[in-house]
Amino acid sequence: MAERPEAVRLELFVNRFTAIAREMGEMLRRTALSTNxxxxxxxxxxxxxxRGRLVVNAPHIPVHLGSLGLCVRxxxxxxxxxxxxxxxxxxxxxxxxxxxxxxVITPVFASGSLLGYVASRAHHAEIGGARPGSMPPNARRLxxxxxxxxxxLLVRAGEPYWDEIEELLGGGPYPSRAxxxxxxxxxxxxxxxxxxxxxxxxxxxxxGSAAVLHFMAAVEELAEHHxxxxxxxxxxxxxxxxxxxxxxxxxxxxxxxxGDHARVDFSGSxxxxxxxxxxxxxxxxxxxLYVLRLLVAAPLPLNxxxxxxxxxxxxxxxxxxxxxxxxxxxxxxVGGNVETSQRLVDxxxxxxxxxxxSQGTMNNVLFGNxxxxxxxxxxxxxxxxxxxxxxxxxxxxxxxxxxxxxxxVEHRYPVRVERFAIRxxxxxxxxxxxxxxxxxxxxxxxxxxxxxxxxHRTVAPYGMAGxxxxxxxxxxxxxxxxxxxxxxxxxxxxxxxxDRLLLETPGGGGWGAPEDGL
Numbered sequence: 001m002a003e004r005p006e007a008v009r010l011e012l013f014v015n016r017f018t019a020i021a022r023e024m025g026e027m028l029r030r031t032a033l034s035t036n037x038x039x040x041x042x043x044x045x046x047x048x049x050x051r052g053r054l055v056v057n058a059p060h061i062p063v064h065l066g067s068l069g070l071c072v073r074x075x076x077x078x079x080x081x082x083x084x085x086x087x088x089x090x091x092x093x094x095x096x097x098x099x100x101x102x103x104v105i106t107p108v109f110a111s112g113s114l115l116g117y118v119a120s121r122a123h124h125a126e127i128g129g130a131r132p133g134s135m136p137p138n139a140r141r142l143x144x145x146x147x148x149x150x151x152x153l154l155v156r157a158g159e160p161y162w163d164e165i166e167e168l169l170g171g172g173p174y175p176s177r178a179x180x181x182x183x184x185x186x187x188x189x190x191x192x193x194x195x196x197x198x199x200x201x202x203x204x205x206x207x208g209s210a211a212v213l214h215f216m217a218a219v220e221e222l223a224e225h226h227x228x229x230x231x232x233x234x235x236x237x238x239x240x241x242x243x244x245x246x247x248x249x250x251x252x253x254x255x256x257x258x259g260d261h262a263r264v265d266f267s268g269s270x271x272x273x274x275x276x277x278x279x280x281x282x283x284x285x286x287x288x289l290y291v292l293r294l295l296v297a298a299p300l301p302l303n304x305x306x307x308x309x310x311x312x313x314x315x316x317x318x319x320x321x322x323x324x325x326x327x328x329x330x331x332x333x334v335g336g337n338v339e340t341s342q343r344l345v346d347x348x349x350x351x352x353x354x355x356x357x358s359q360g361t362m363n364n365v366l367f368g369n370x371x372x373x374x375x376x377x378x379x380x381x382x383x384x385x386x387x388x389x390x391x392x393x394x395x396x397x398x399x400x401x402x403x404x405x406x407x408x409v410e411h412r413y414p415v416r417v418e419r420f421a422i423r424x425x426x427x428x429x430x431x432x433x434x435x436x437x438x439x440x441x442x443x444x445x446x447x448x449x450x451x452x453x454x455x456h457r458t459v460a461p462y463g464m465a466g467x468x469x470x471x472x473x474x475x476x477x478x479x480x481x482x483x484x485x486x487x488x489x490x491x492x493x494x495x496x497x498x499d500r501l502l503l504e505t506p507g508g509g510g511w512g513a514p515e516d517g518l
Contacts, residue, residue: 044121074095089151366451453489
């Protein structure tokens with residue numbers, strides 16, 4: 001039989017690599033215990049090359065995937081990983097995003113040589129911290145947000161260290177309230193990685209390690225080619241934009257396009273945030289990688305080759321805070337991953353003139369007590385483009401999770417879902433209308449702590465090319481007595497049986513001057 005053309009072989013290997021990541025994700029979902037992983041699908045799996053560069057991903061969470069490469073590289077530099085080893089970390093100084101996102105990394109060897117890595121990152125809805133749900137709105141220091149796991153071996157040469165990780169999760173000033181769930185989800189991640197590692201090793205055995213490494217590099221080269229072509233289609237010159245977080249902190253970007261190369265400079269963004277909206281270079285890299293992927297029309301996995309034609313400048317401050325060794329002195333970051341990341345996507349899209357602002361938030365809702373912590377993100381409106389209206393009530397950009405089914409929420413937690421509907425009329429008017437947000441109403445059946453992390457409660461999602469902005473979001477607690485407690489963008493309170501949370505998420509901005517009353 002004649003040798004297949006190189007392009008055909010590359011396509012086959014891309015699909016083989018992608019299938020490994022997808023199968024990892026399915027195993028993680030099936031074997032995990034927590035609602036957050038099993039129902040909400042708040043996890044990501046990926047395959048990386050021997051240098052720790054992202055090769056392929058399953059269609060999971062963009063804010064996870066773009067940062068996995070940096071995390072794997074920094075962990076590999078910190079630990080000497082050998083056959084049978086599995087590393088774990090959630091530390092934002094080592095490519096992590098925020099403490100609830102726990103990354104498990106497994107090196108893959110073939111014939112004694114490093115073939116690559118498989119990695120999974122899952123959001124643990126409870127990993128300690130000053131408030132249930134591990135995303136305390138008033139956190140000022142990393143230690144207040146939960147148990148910090150610097151890079152360490154979870155398994156060495158096939159021998160697991162479950163007792164040590166259990167002791168770590170149950171210790172410290174703010175231990176996890178659900179250590180059993182943590183251990184179960186970690187075991188699921190280890191199993192998923194083991195499956196992925198075995199599949200990659202089998203691929204090398206069938207086709208040869210040289211072929212696997214060759215096509216890993218070829219995928220990266222293909223991604224670079226498409227990224228350069230996409231950048232070359234942009235208008236040459238300097239594209240600037242600035243947005244402000246709801247508390248006034250600036251997010252600024254300058255994109256300088258020269259031929260097929262771009263310099264993306266976030267200078268002018270805020271200093272280290274006094275609260276929890278600090279991001280990390282890993283998160284900023286995820287944002288840039290995601291936006292580049294939006295520019296590429298070809299069916300291509302998220303791959304670090306997309307970043308090859310980009311010079312990235314991240315100033316020290318909000319987007320690159322210092323991390324002293326003591327978590328009690330390090331800045332809080334839990335909102336940077338979920339909220340600042342969303343706002344960064346929209347400031348980049350604004351600079352490039354690609355789309356009106358989407359809801360720009362994940363509308364993080366957390367509640368719990370000393371027995372449990374629950375977490376969900378809530379959908380909203382998508383910004384319109386020159387070609388299409390924005391979608392109503394969906395997750396957008398850096399998040400790609402489900403929302404838990406009402407039957408599951410009500411069965412497992414002392415709450416009742418009273419209403420979940422489209423927030424009609426909240427999308428910005430325009431020639432292309434922005435998508436509408438959502439309304440979600442929960443009744444509490446027990447005493448617990450409620451936390452909210454959100455954006456676009458004071459700053460409206462911008463319209464583009466003359467389109468109107470989307471409506472700002474709003475959240476309030478209606479007490480059983482009838483008293484109404486307005487909650488700010490990053491806020492929380494205690495709730496009692498009979499109290500209700502009424503959440504209205506932002507709409508997307510419109511595109512173009514309105515016509516015919518649209």
